[in-house]
Amino acid sequence: MPLRNAHPSVRAGGAGRTDEALPPPAERRSPRPVRGSRTERLAPYVLIAPTALIILALRLYPLLLGVNFSFTGDGERNGTAVGVDNYRELFGDPLFRTALGNVGLLVLLLPVAVAIPGLLATFIYLRVPGHRLYRSVYFFPAVLSPVIVGAIFNLLLAFDGPLNAALSRAGVSPVDWLGDPDVAMFAVVGVHVWATFGMALVVFLAGFATLDSALLDAARVDGASLLRVIWxxxxxxxxxxIQFVFVTTMIGMLTSMFGLLYVMTSGGPEGSTYLPEYYIWIQQGQMNRPALASAASTVLFVIMLVVGLLQITLLQRAGRDD
Structure with missing residues (x-):
């Protein structure tokens, strides 16, 4: 019986195969993608143009001016090119070296500052009893001014304050939290973490909203422990x-601790709590050395850039390994 709907070549060849009559898939013409109009192609660039111009005018241009100003002199040499003299003076200043050492301490403590809100967000996401109350309580310190937080903890951490009184009742000798050079920086960092981890907690909770709950249910069915589920x-x-929280927490620790340092220690004792931002303020506001302050600002920017890129690279590798 003849094939009515067969290809002409099939009908002509009798019992020939249809795959020989049709061209191979590679030779078949695929439909060309429909290109949008010129207006549609330009629309994304038009939408981001105002933000890009604002960043260029208010961020990048002042940054370049500051870098250029760091190669000029102060005082009698104001406005004259001095090369890298400001940077030589910076790295020869014991206070600035102490500030850089404290930056290294902050980098080492950064995983702890990220892990605390991460774990608390995990517990809240798993709906521990009272999780709604904890969400509000943990975020509350983030709305307080650093000056208020510093004043509160000055009272709590005073040598004759309530914390040392509680330690004395427990048989522990009192600690000079803000007067001991070996302890003061840890105390200030701890207060900063307590005051700011609420914002990171909110970011983690937003990330948990994108997590597939079926994965957690499967892990529970398999009998995985809490640590294995987290890891x-x-x-x-x-x-x-986590990458976003790492970078924003690092920026906050390097650029947002001035209020606490000013209220709690004023850079003391013996300059042990100096950070680059506090050093910049001293040089600019008290010593009237804006060029040296610009050099310190440039060094701080480079440190933040390098540390941020390293963190993102390490986290990306860890994500690929998992």
Whole structure:
């Protein structure tokens, strides 16, 4: 019986195969993608143009001016090119070297500052009893002014304050939290973490909203412990959120501790709590050395850039390994 709907070549060849009559898939013409109009192609650039111009005018241009100003002199040499003299003076200043050492301490403590809100967000996401109350309580310190936080902890951490009184009742000798050079920086960093981790907690909770709950249910069915769930399920799925929190927390620790330092220690004792931002303020506001302050600002920017890129690279590798 003849094939009515067969290809002409099939009908002509009798019992020939249809795949020989049709061209191979590679030779078939695929439909060309429909290109949008010129207006549609330009629309994304038009939308980001105002933000790009604002960043260029208010961020990048002043940054370049500051870098250029750091190669000029102060005082009698104001406005004259001095090369790298400001940078030589910076790295020869014991206070600035102490500030750089404290930056290294902050980098080492950064995982702890990120892990605390991450763990608390995990507990809240798993709906521990009272999780709604904890969410509000943990975020509350983030709305307080650093001056208020510093004043509160000055009272709590005073040598004759309530914390040392509680330690004395427990048989522990009192600690000079803000007067001991070996302890003061840890105390200030601890207060800063307590005052700011609420914002990171909110970011982690937003990341948990994108997590597939079926993965957690499967892990529970398999009998995985909480630590295994965190390490093998939560962390790999929240890699980008962790990257964001790492970078923003680092920026906050390097650029947002001035209020606490000013109220709690004023850079003391013996300059042990100096950070680059406090050093910049001293040189600019008290010593009237804006060029040297610009050099310190440039060094701080480079440190933040390098540390941020290293953190993102390490976290991306960890995410690929998992």
């Amino acid at each position: 093998h399920v939560i962390i790999p799925r929240l890699t980008r959120t």
